[in-house]
Amino acid sequence: MNILFMGPPGAGKGTQAERIVEEFDIPHISTGDAFRLAMKQGTPLGQKAKEYVDQGLLVPDDVTNGIVRERLQQDDCAAGFLLDGFPRTISQAEALDEMLAGMNRKLDHVINLKVDRSLLLARLTGRRICKSCGSTYHVLFNPPVEEGVCAKCGGELYQRSDDTEEKVGTRLDEYISKTAPLLAYYDKQDLLREVDGEKEIDTVTAEIADCLRGTE
Numbered sequence: 001m002n003i004l005f006m007g008p009p010g011a012g013k014g015t016q017a018e019r020i021v022e023e024f025d026i027p028h029i030s031t032g033d034a035f036r037l038a039m040k041q042g043t044p045l046g047q048k049a050k051e052y053v054d055q056g057l058l059v060p061d062d063v064t065n066g067i068v069r070e071r072l073q074q075d076d077c078a079a080g081f082l083l084d085g086f087p088r089t090i091s092q093a094e095a096l097d098e099m100l101a102g103m104n105r106k107l108d109h110v111i112n113l114k115v116d117r118s119l120l121l122a123r124l125t126g127r128r129i130c131k132s133c134g135s136t137y138h139v140l141f142n143p144p145v146e147e148g149v150c151a152k153c154g155g156e157l158y159q160r161s162d163d164t165e166e167k168v169g170t171r172l173d174e175y176i177s178k179t180a181p182l183l184a185y186y187d188k189q190d191l192l193r194e195v196d197g198e199k200e201i202d203t204v205t206a207e208i209a210d211c212l213r214g215t216e
């Protein structure tokens with residue numbers, strides 16, 4: 001199953017992706033995770049991405065498309081994949097269509113997690129991530145049992161450097177001007193499904209799974 005998660009920063013894409021990839025046994029492809037890993041490793045890609053990520057701006061399309069093109073060709077994507085955070089521009093969406101057409105494949109589901117902008121700042125500034133396994137928590141809405149410690153693997157939790165109030169403002173503006181137009185792009189292709197991302201995490205997971213199974 002070839003799935004795409006859409007929604008503004010903080011909508012819950014990563015949180016839901018962790019659960020859905022387990023249930024459907026497909027790889028989770030997050031361009032944000034790929035950039036953060038490259039930045040940590042200090043690779044040329046990481047250095048390039050850092051110029052943009054640190055400012056809350058989108059990384060240029062050619063850089064981003066290259067990562068996804070390579071990743072989709074790996075063997076573990078043969079039975080399907082879940083894309084999270086890509087595409088984020090019309091030009092990336094067109095590039096994805098081309099990549100998939102070249103592999104004789106297509107998207108099966110585009111799920112849009114709807115969350116009002118007024119909730120996103122609190123979600124993003126309270127987000128904490130495990131340094132070891134990447135699991136996502138929230139200091140208030142989804143806290144780990146022990147503060148600062150991952151409940152799944154015992155790893156240390158950290159706060160992303162772009163989850164500050166100032167950067168969140170820029171990231172949300174980027175979403176509205178460059179990414180939100182993609183909703184109409186996928187709606188026209190009759191692929192778009194809306195899920196209320198403001199509900200409890202478990203409820204959202206169940207609603208997404210229903211959409212994917214066609215049982216909603």
Ligand code: ADP
Nearest residue numbers: 009010011012013014015123127137138141201
């Ligand atoms: P995204 O990947 O879309 O940027 P995340 O999955 O990282 O968003 O979620 C952003 C923050 O909001 C995290 O701290 C997460 O724990 C929290 N969160 C996610 N889904 C919900 C929800 N349904 N209700 C409350 N908080 C949530």
Ligand code: AMP
Nearest residue numbers: 031032052053057058059064085086088
């Ligand atoms: P995310 O982890 O999805 O919140 O992404 C973190 C940051 O990585 C974004 O603010 C962008 O700077 C960059 N990024 C992630 N995905 C993309 C994309 N598809 N296109 C451009 N930039 C991206």
